[in-house]
Amino acid sequence: MTTWTIRDFHAHDVEGILQLWQALREEDVEPVYDLSEVLASCEKDHAVVALHGEEIVGAAVGRAAHDQGWIVFLATLPAFRGKGIGTLLLAAVEKRMAAHGLNKLSALMPDTATRFEAFSSRGFVVKKNLRYFERKIPVQRAELGAMDELGGRLLPRDLWDRVAGMSAEKELLERRLVLPLAKSELAEEFGVVPPRAVVLFGPPGTGKTTFAKAIASRLEWPFVEVFPSRLAGDPGGLAGALRQTFLDIAELEHAVVFIDEVEEIASQRSGEPPSPMQGVTNELLKIIPAFRDQPGRILVCATNFIRSLDSAFLRHGRFDYVIPIGLPDAQARAAMWQRFIPAAVAGQIDVHTLVEASAGFSPADIEFAARSASQRALEKAVYDDDSVTKRSGPETADYLETVAETKATVSDAVAADFLEDIAALART
Template sequence: MTTWRIRDFHFADLDGILHLWEALKLTNVEPVYALSEVLASCAKDHAVVAVQGDQVVGAAVGRAAHDQGWIVFLATLPAFRGRGIGTALLAAVENRMAPHGLAKLSALMPESETRMEAFLGRGFGLKKNLRYFERAIPVQRQELEPLALLGGRLLARDLWENVAGMHREKEILERRLVLPLAQADLADEYGVVPPRAVILFGLPGTGKTTFAKAIASRLEWPFVEVFPSRLAANPQGLAGALRETFLEIADLEHVVVFIDEVEEIASHRSGENPSPLQGVTNELLKIIPAFREQPGRLLICATNFIRALDPAFMRHGRFDYVIPIGLPDRQARGAMWDRFIPQNISGDIDTELLVECTEGFSPADIEYAARRSSQLAFEKAVYDTAKPTDRTGPLTQDYVDAIRETRTTVSKPAHQAFLEDIDSLARF
């Protein structure tokens, strides 16, 4: 005589679902769907339970979209297995989904699961040579509106790979920032505390903003840039607007916050009567500790003038790392030229000569020289009709001429000062 029966899921059955979940894990079977997904489907999709008296001894949970159905969860208590409960549960949940006009009903099972009788008994076929891929969506729908109000955005996923050269800087940022944040659970096992705030310093045009965006891209976190100049127009004043902005940022689950030219609001404070700017610096000093208390976020401040920053702003406990972003080395310059030279003429250009000629150039300088060469060659092709040519792009000499006409951003004294700042102020 059957001592169990099947009925629809009730809210009071949640404890029974949890008990089934734990019993399943005790058999070393890791469910495909997270517990939160199963409970959500119990509430809004289709769920049935097998009960004996008041005890939940089995459950099946399914969801349907268009003509495709999925079994999200199927479990039976160990003492009740082999009685046909699993097959009956599958039949019951399939009946609940029938009004959707399903053309296919599918189930994903852990590789370690060996009890397939319930599925085979309901006519499911085991598909060979299939692999399960899963991707977490970095920003949930409910976060999109507050993100838009902050002027934030999700950046393209390939920005990190598109940073040409700069291998030393990329390795430091990858190891110190990206890995502990992207693999927080593993970092915790080793006692590594993921960074919450860092300073990037370096000469103008060396790519600090580009690196900040690339880090957000690499983490797949939203990117929010805070512009002090814009906040200054707020009726609350700059300090109040800054405080309000960070309160709104706190509503996001993950975020990279970027403040460029941070010396404008965190410069040395004097011992004289406080100025409005000193009040902003004081506010920022209060904001950073509160920001650091929340996981899943990173503050990146960038400056061209590291010596101008207030010592209290830079101290340990506020910023985990102070990382220099220098001029590109020979390898990085070569990678940049490879990126900027049109592919159809790359084999005809003496890239090594261009690399040699651009020592001391910033990435922005190299890009300017490359763009100028292309523009001038394009104009020649259009207007110099007296000398018809088969050329389809600049020549090596065009690039060399543009390099000679490019005024470099960084002077030798400025570069020397930057090297001294690395020795005295960098922490990485």
């Protein structure tokens, strides 16, 4: 007569769990929970195994939180099915979870599984009209401490979509950066090496920082901004603090690392004797090749003055792309205006006129003018006693007034220099 026994999971039972897992996979049954989750619950939560002699022929793994319990894993070897082992395993693991005061015990099973007798024997019922949703969380628990120490954060997932206009720049960044990083295995098949470092350059206020954050949002990677000015006060000096920061970043599985105004620490080296800042530039030049050897991360540097960067900093082998971010075209300006115009008056505003009036404006200029117009309209509605009709928001005239009063950040001379920089230094 065939007999078996059920006992608690022991550390040396891992091989038996792996055998059960593999048996399911060989039957084209994809378990709901990853193997790493099952093994983690075996060690930290509740798990029992069924033994035939010394061989593990079945296992049940459960997890409890508050008054809700979940069956994370239930499996028996094919030769031992139909003998009631599954039912006994469920009863055993439920008994060990009873101390949590559960009022509900649930299980998720792949729709390819056909053996539900163990669950029905224990009183489980199939819930109709339910769908199982799953999403991978990009940052693992072990990384949270390191990310917090670095001041990193996960940005909203819709930030990329919220970048108004700038469609040409977005498409370029999507194709060159996001695509090979997000689909690294496919990129490898095509012989594409994912980018490791890029420079965004352009006049002030054109959205370089916004694009860096949008890349992190699009990839769902932690965004870590490095502030050289804050590191300068470190007892070990700026160069040493910079080196340690990048060593800490190496603890993260993924990261978009951003350095704004990078010309402050990577300007042209000259003079005798070398200045202290030249030592910082030398350190950064050493850091970047080491950073490039680490997959799953990208360095984004931004500068308003690309001509001031050290020539060795921009060379091939350090930065994959040198991408210009310029002033928005008419289509982009229209999208930006529409973003800031209140919905209540959107149909009453002559956006085309605003687009023409704001030629040469940066995104920051448009935002300033739009918000100023809203403020001005609010003040008129509250304090203008001569107003015959009650206003529901700003009017086209309000926007045109603030546009006329807003001084463009980018002068004609700066815009001309930017075009020269594109011709001389851009690498897309």
